[in-house]
């Protein structure tokens with residue numbers, strides 16, 4: 001059979017057309033303006049979560065114990081927003097829009113319904129205190145960008161609420177339209193991914209999930225943070241469901257959720273040694289529980305660190321230093337005596353601010369973190385002032401990290417059994433920063449993620 005040949009004209013057209021298609025797609029995705037929801041509506045266009053509570057008491061009580069119900073009112077949020085971010089934009093007016101944007105995720109009703117920024121302080125008890133409320137989520141129709149980030153939700157106030165379930169009874173208070181968007185992780189990614197003015201992904205929980213094993217298995221945010229359970233009455237007038245999506249949203253502020261997230265085991269290379277000899281301990285840290293990296297989210301604030309201590313037969317305690325691996329930027333992953341966070345000086349009105357301790361934990365410990373750097377290359381916790389990120393030494397979903405600690409048995413170590421204990425500790429906010437900014441102690445308390453011990457014999 002004779003093959004039909006394309007005319008030279010057609011052959012010439014193919015690349016031109018495909019370039020045009022690519023260009024158009026590019027222009028559309030780049031130029032379609034994200035609908036700017038800032039000040040587009042009024043507070044009165046939205047309903048308060050208290051109103052939803054009258055018929056949805058069970059879900060309301062769950063949500064009210066979750067951090068999203070306090071995203072605007074929580075002490076550390078108030079301190080960072082008002083004392084650092086707003087103060088920074090007062091000193092540097094060109095970042096005002098970025099700082100107003102904090103509200104796009106932390107108090108969307110104030111962002112969409114307020115006319116002045118900053119919104120009233122939490123003590124004024126305005127609608128801003130609604131934080132990430134029922135309305136915010138259940139008025140959401142879609143994401144306006146792909147991937148979703150920076151409050152890219154499409155929200156229209158009104159009596160139509162969106163969700164997944166087809167209700168058994170009509171609600172007297174609102175219409176219900178089912179919307180498959182609630183099934184997706186993009187729904188959460190509207191706020192759980194954030195790109196700052198330097199183009200840095202300062203939050204990427206949904207993107208991390210998408211790169212990891214749980215995406216392939218279709219185990220989504222909702223499956224771990226809104227487990228299905230019952231019998232549960234999701235609304236007063238209806239029947240209990242066996243598979244109601246519980247609004248727990250428990251995360252890093254729930255010690256129980258954090259506990260056991262990483263499993264760890266410690267083993268020696270030899271079981272007996274004399275003083276002066278070295279034992280190499282291997283610690284394996286396995287991320288068994290999170291669908292994203294650990295830590296995720298507010299990575300600039302968070303540290304997890306491995307502390308290993310040996311106790312000899314007489315009870316004397318020795319601290320073991322982690323062995324260096326030699327990768328670039330490793331100095332940020334081993335605790336030590338460094339000053340950092342100097343960029344807080346500008347918003348705080350301290351011109352020659354020398355900085356404060358970077359880690360605030362015993363030296364020589366491995367830290368699982370990703371450092372954020374300001375435009376001058378100094379470590380920062382001000383994510384909006386982050387020009388660059390350093391080495392990503394967090395523990396990915398189902399990843400196991402292996403650390404070694406070479407311990408030369410001290411000459412004064414007592415003969416007999418020596419117990420060696422490895423602990424993974426976690427802190428939401430590095431302690432020197434918390435203390436310096438007078439953030440209440442619960443934000444910097446040490447949470448034990450996991451621990452394991454082994455023994456060796458010290459020979460006389």
Ligand code: HEC
Nearest residue numbers: 047052055134138161163165167168169171173235237238
């Ligand atoms: C007067 C009572 C009442 C009030 C007030 C009320 N709801 Fe409902 N809502 C219901 C009932 C009844 C259902 C149907 C429950 C079912 O059978 O699943 C429902 C269902 C829903 C659903 C759909 C889930 C489903 O099961 O289909 C959403 C979402 C929802 N309500 C959100 C809200 C929000 C947000 C508010 C506050 C702005 C609110 N509701 C206030 C009674 C109420």
Ligand code: HEC
Nearest residue numbers: 052056059060063132133134137163164182222234244245
């Ligand atoms: C952070 C977003 C978010 C917030 C805040 C939120 N919801 Fe939901 N809600 C969801 C998602 C997502 C689903 C659907 C999950 C699914 O079925 O997979 C849902 C499901 C529901 C359902 C159906 C539950 C069922 O039986 O399966 C009701 C009713 C509801 N929400 C009401 C509320 C009320 C009332 C509030 C405030 C107290 C609230 N929601 C706050 C995201 C949210």
Ligand code: HEC
Nearest residue numbers: 067068071077105106188191221225249250251252253254
């Ligand atoms: C409108 C923005 C928005 C959406 C949508 C949203 N979140 Fe959040 N979420 C936040 C903010 C802001 C915080 C930080 C709360 C605070 O200030 O501590 C947060 C915190 C959390 C936390 C941390 C709790 C803790 O203990 O530290 C979890 C877990 C969480 N969200 C899960 C989800 C899930 C799952 C979804 C999707 C079903 C979702 N969020 C959708 C804005 C949002």
Ligand code: HEC
Nearest residue numbers: 185188192206209220221224251252257289290291296297
């Ligand atoms: C396989 C279960 C699982 C999945 C899937 C999952 N998470 Fe988590 N998530 C956890 C666990 C466990 C923690 C507690 C440990 C921690 O803080 O990381 C957590 C913590 C969090 C935190 C608090 C982190 C911090 O340091 O403040 C946020 C926010 C969060 N998850 C959001 C999400 C979002 C958004 C998704 C979907 C893109 C998601 N999670 C998917 C298990 C999961």
Ligand code: HEC
Nearest residue numbers: 076077080081085102105150151191192194296297298384
């Ligand atoms: C794109 C959405 C988004 C924007 C914009 C945003 N945040 Fe957040 N913020 C979040 C989410 C989501 C979390 C929770 C992450 C986690 O649990 O680790 C969070 C966490 C925080 C926390 C830590 C809460 C805690 O208790 O640990 C503070 C403080 C905070 N944000 C302040 C700000 C400030 C100030 C700005 C503006 C400069 C801002 N945020 C902009 C989404 C956003």
